[in-house]
Amino acid sequence: MKALIFVILLASLPSRTWADIDKDEKEIEKRAVLLFSKETTWNYPLTFGQEIPIHYKIYNTGNIEARGVHLEEQWESGFGEIRSGSLSAFFPVIAPGENVTHTLVFVPKPNDTLKEETIKFFRNTSFIEYVSDPEKPEDIHRVWSSNHASRSLGTQMLSERQLELSPTRKTQTWVLFTLWVTVLSAFPFYLFWKNQKRSLTVQEWYKKELGLHDHRIVRHRAFETTTAAVVQLPRFETHRELFHDDDRIPYQLGYEHPNPWVEKIFNKYAAKVPEPGTNALDIGRHKYTPKARPY
Known part of the structure; x- marks a missing residue:
């Protein structure tokens, strides 16, 4: 009797059929998923007039093509120059399993707000907009980039508290090194001269x-x-x-x-x-x- 009641209750519970599961999986597969990264590379220390390349990479990890991919970079003019490339890019179609790249070459210029704006430009993320499902063109997705310059730039900001864009410090480094070597080398001679003077x-x-x-x-x-x-x-x-x-x-x-x-x-x-x-x-x-x- 108890076994019969248990079977009746189990049968009355709502259950999903294999058809429903296959339908959901097919719906998930019919979507384009894009991964967006922004990578900034430079030779430290930063100097005025140095070309800083910025690489944008977009990966399609979905199973259908992504359409109308639009890349947009957030930037305010006045603190630098775009040597090559553009701040925006458009890709009509990105097939599944493929990736596209876009390169922008930036040259900083000296002015009052150079440090703050340059840090903002390097640390801020960009975004892309695309249509993930061709059957639903109104369904537009926005994806923000992962910034690979944030960690290295943050380390510099923690150590220097600000990113100093100044002429190369090689000359200053050699001058300081020469001064230290001179002082350390002259100290024994100073003691000898002092003793000789006392004599x-x-x-x-x-x-x-x-x-x-x-x-x-x-x-x-x-x-x-x-x-x-x-x-x-x-x-x-x-x-x-x-x-x-x-x-x-x-x-x-x-x-x-x-x-x-x-x-x-x-x-x-x-x-x-x-x-x-x-x-x-x-x-x-x-x-x-x-x-x-x-x-």
Whole structure:
């Protein structure tokens, strides 16, 4: 009994016949379907006067021909020049499985609204209108293009925030590269020159403080014992013995750079430059008696 009721209910449900399915499939097959793409190519960076080709491609993926295909490009004159091609094109018939192409060559010109209008021109999509069913000529379809320039142009806009159409930057790039290389190469020479200048400054300081005609300072062992012999000072040479305040150990000033405490003691206890032939042991003897210094 339950099985009989189930069969009756199943038979009462609305169902589609195979004829209806075939009819729908035939109706679907009787339609032209067009795919439309717009591709913009250029050599980066964009420059004034550069020819920018724009390629339009239309594909018929339907099973019947498309009639009255009309291509229209949205463009406002004044910011560029159309070198070749046209902004609109008409194709009477596009057979199934075939495609047609249209090429437009655009040359940008410099003016106040160049950047904005050029970006708009590259990023905006175009459209085509066609009759998909010859039996219904009033049924006109409009298809918008897929823009292949939007991704690359968007990347540039994200990195530069605006598409800069300017003369080629090769010269600027080489100038910046030369400046960087010059700075990096000159830095070691600058450090060497600075150190050399400091060394020369120390020598000038010796000349100024000692009143010498020659910056050389003689090293000798005249103070090894308290009974050292007389040291003759040749022309353009002199000798200084510096003593520490605490242990009165003699320090000889040579070619080394003076440190602060040596400068302080030198300025405090150094005598005037002796004349040639002066006994070196008499220098500063009125204050200090040098002790023997082991070497």
